[in-house]
Amino acid sequence: MTGFFTLLYKELLRFWKVGFQTILAPIVSTLLYLLIFLHVLEAHVEVYQGVSYTVFLIPGLVMMAVMQNAFANASSSMIQSKISGNIVFVLLSPLTYRDIFFAYILASVVRGLLVGAGVFLVTALFFNTPMYWPLWIGVFAILGSGLLGALGVIAGIWADKFDQLAAFQNFIIIPLTFLSGVFYSIHSLPPVWQFLSHLNPFFYMIDGFRYGFFGASDFSPYLSLCIVIACFAAISLLAIQMLRSGYKLRH
């Protein structure tokens, strides 16, 4: 286990040492989103009874920050050590592919949760967001950041260059995030878009996470949980398989 904990420690230290960019900057940019939406859309209708639009928006933005930072952490760590070549020190060691996978994922979860908690704490100074079911909040935050961490591992292994990684992010991660109901309830969408939203696994993460705050959601949290767990398992298996086969890592 020492090997696994060392790699985890290294991955944590990696972002912690540059915490200004990896934690503080994303907290600030997420709060800017909130500020802008607040300004433009406060007059918007209530989504759930007694929940103002701003308060509705907060959990969505928090989850978005959690997911984006989890993805960024795993993917940038992987591609940086691949391109600079220092991944060999991990590959030469007796660390198993499971050690590598879980260390990367866990570090991503930690960074995602730190940024998410930071955003939430700042908003808590100004808004009173309820927290009906903290357990649901925690479970979805962990699963969501784990899933995005696993996607980050996949993207980081797959991409040979930084612009390929940027493409993965711009064409997969960002659209899935923005179309997952961060900014709206999907009940307000036309039926076609509602249907498409239901095909987006990110929707269930955000919806389940929001359920933890308001005790109300577009979809049953139990079903969301099952779907998120299934997606997490599938993505993780793919990432582990890539690490096991040495795809793009061992020639």
Add this chain to the structure above:
Amino acid sequence: MTAAIVVQNVCKYFGAFCALDHVHLEIQAGEFFALLGPNGAGKTTLIHTIAGLSVADSGSIHVMGNHVTKQYRQARMRLGIVPQELVFDPFFTVRETLKIQSGYYGISDNGAWIDEIIARLGLADKADTNMRALSGGMKRRVMVAQALVHKPPVIILDEPTAGVDVELRQSLWDFIRELNVAGHTIVLTTHYLEEAEALCNRIAMLKQGKVIALNSMQNFISTMSVGYTLRLRLLPDTLPSMLQEIQTGYRNGYIELKLDNYTQIEPVLAQLRLSDIQILEMQLLQPDLEDVFVSLMNNPLTQTQ
């Protein structure tokens, strides 16, 4: 006694290009072994297949009796590799790098040994410097240190002295030699053939992915029969016609002749005396590894294909 490294019938392709062509190699525990060959011969590729950085397309490789893919953890525990490319993690200091590397091998309390290798590799005053701020040669030393954190019984160094100054080269080899005496098996590649000649007891030469020669150092040089070089400075500065056919060159005022053995010296001298040519200076050069290397690489019999 188990062999340190056994490579059996290994082939490695990059697309259609054959980088390793049925390589057979057995290195015994305790040997000091050199892997030589020109650029692109496949030395690094072979080391990568041993280390698990690349996977052989056929054949098998064992390190201290452990199959490198089926028992990769055991094999890698026993292996320390200094990669050829200069790589480092810019987030950490030298000591952090070595602590982390120890942790990967399951060693959490390695301070004493880390201090020792830091001292032996002349890194003491850089121990708390960030890797980014080190010179190239210093980074190379850290890579050597990283390969040694877990005291592996088998150590492979892929051009460890490239870009390293004379002083460290000496102290590095002293250190490595000590490790060898203490029982570690050492395999190295280098383009400084005198290094290999001074240190190693056995060598393999690779060319276009094939092992074209494998022998102990003495046998190598003596049996490859590249002969001796006789260098002469003469007055007048010309050879009698009888001798001109064995002249191989003219360099810095010296005429060079190729001899197969010592018995050929006497007839040469006799010829010179007969032609009334005076010898101003004379040198007899022993063949060295470099001669063998050059002759092997140019020899059409060892041309592959």
